[in-house]
Amino acid sequence: MQNKDDIYAELKNMLVEFFEIDEALISMDARLYEELDLDSIDAIDLVVKLQQKIGKQVSPEEFKTARKVGDVVNIVYDLIRQ
Amino acid sequence: MPSRINYYWRILATGCCFACFGLGGFALSITILPLIRLMPASAERKAELSQYVVHHSFRLFIRLMCGCGVISVTIVNPEKLGNAGGHLIVANHPSLIDVILVISMLKKSACIVKQALWRNPFLRGVVSAAGYISNTESRAVIDESAAYIKDGGSLIVFPEGTRSVSGQPLKFQRGAANIALLAGKNIIPIIITCEPPSLRKNERWYNVPRASRMLFTVRVGETIDVAAFASETHSLAARRLTRFLENYYQQEIPKNEHFNTRDQNADYRVPGPRGYHP
Numbered sequence A: 001m002q003n004k005d006d007i008y009a010e011l012k013n014m015l016v017e018f019f020e021i022d023e024a025l026i027s028m029d030a031r032l033y034e035e036l037d038l039d040s041i042d043a044i045d046l047v048v049k050l051q052q053k054i055g056k057q058v059s060p061e062e063f064k065t066a067r068k069v070g071d072v073v074n075i076v077y078d079l080i081r082q
Numbered sequence B: 001m002p003s004r005i006n007y008y009w010r011i012l013a014t015g016c017c018f019a020c021f022g023l024g025g026f027a028l029s030i031t032i033l034p035l036i037r038l039m040p041a042s043a044e045r046k047a048e049l050s051q052y053v054v055h056h057s058f059r060l061f062i063r064l065m066c067g068c069g070v071i072s073v074t075i076v077n078p079e080k081l082g083n084a085g086g087h088l089i090v091a092n093h094p095s096l097i098d099v100i101l102v103i104s105m106l107k108k109s110a111c112i113v114k115q116a117l118w119r120n121p122f123l124r125g126v127v128s129a130a131g132y133i134s135n136t137e138s139r140a141v142i143d144e145s146a147a148y149i150k151d152g153g154s155l156i157v158f159p160e161g162t163r164s165v166s167g168q169p170l171k172f173q174r175g176a177a178n179i180a181l182l183a184g185k186n187i188i189p190i191i192i193t194c195e196p197p198s199l200r201k202n203e204r205w206y207n208v209p210r211a212s213r214m215l216f217t218v219r220v221g222e223t224i225d226v227a228a229f230a231s232e233t234h235s236l237a238a239r240r241l242t243r244f245l246e247n248y249y250q251q252e253i254p255k256n257e258h259f260n261t262r263d264q265n266a267d268y269r270v271p272g273p274r275g276y277h278p
Helices: A004-019 A040-054 A060-064 A069-081 B003-030 B032-038 B043-067 B098-103 B115-119 B124-129 B139-150 B175-183 B234-259
Strands: B071-076 B088-091 B110-113 B155-157 B187-195 B214-220
Touching (some): A004 A069, A004 B234, A040 A060, A040 A069, A040 B139, A040 B234, A060 A069, B003 B043, B003 B124, B032 B124, B071 B234, B088 B098, B098 B155, B110 B139, B115 B124, B139 B155, B187 B234
């Protein structure tokens, strides 16, 4: 996972596999809570899954600011580059 | 009674019953409930006593509605509830009085009810004394609810979040499943039907059915073991359990028909330990 496209592809896989979200709904602009029907408990699960994947701590506070799939991609991208 | 007169009687009686409900709620919140609050007991014990008072008041209200000829209620398999301690009680939500029906069956239970009730002058005192939980959309509600049943309480949740929309498939929110999974406690389902349908979402209290009184059937189903839904992530388990519950209710709701006595004089019928069978 080096660039944003890879991160997006991986995130999409996670959303489909662990949250049973319809793949067709997922895009960079899809809103996590409204369009993809995630809830606060899902957000915690997603943070855990992302941490396992990238091997770095994802701050829950920062994650809370994410509204769209693209926001999550950016957060992960910044973490990897650090 | 000729049917036309009976119809107008039922409108009048329904209004009177709901007026009694509001005034009764207010009366409780300025008499018994404050006395309980002053008692030298733990907060849990006080909430429990208040729940007991609310249970009996609601029972009285249901009997009043039955007695006035507005509704009939048939309870099926009440023994499956036991004392329901340490369980999540889940019910579908066809009508305005579902929560009253369910609480009238449980001596000790809390309930997740809409936030607006804390601003309702008649019921504010009741919901806060009985320790009911407000349905705000937050993680705290899930945690608080899970802790409640983990401690042995029984909690009533309507997973639809609001009354059913007639003619549309049931849509459950994941909150109920999340609570049961987080607490690791099983679910007791209650299946409620009302025939003819009335007091639905967007209906006014005076839209009583023309044909007859409302015949409620309230049936307790087999306990649902939530351990069977354990999955790799909590989110996945919650989705699977929610989908299971939706399917369960789609299948079970039509079956209530078999238990509907169509007996206009049935009043409040709590059948024997084996349940009522036609």
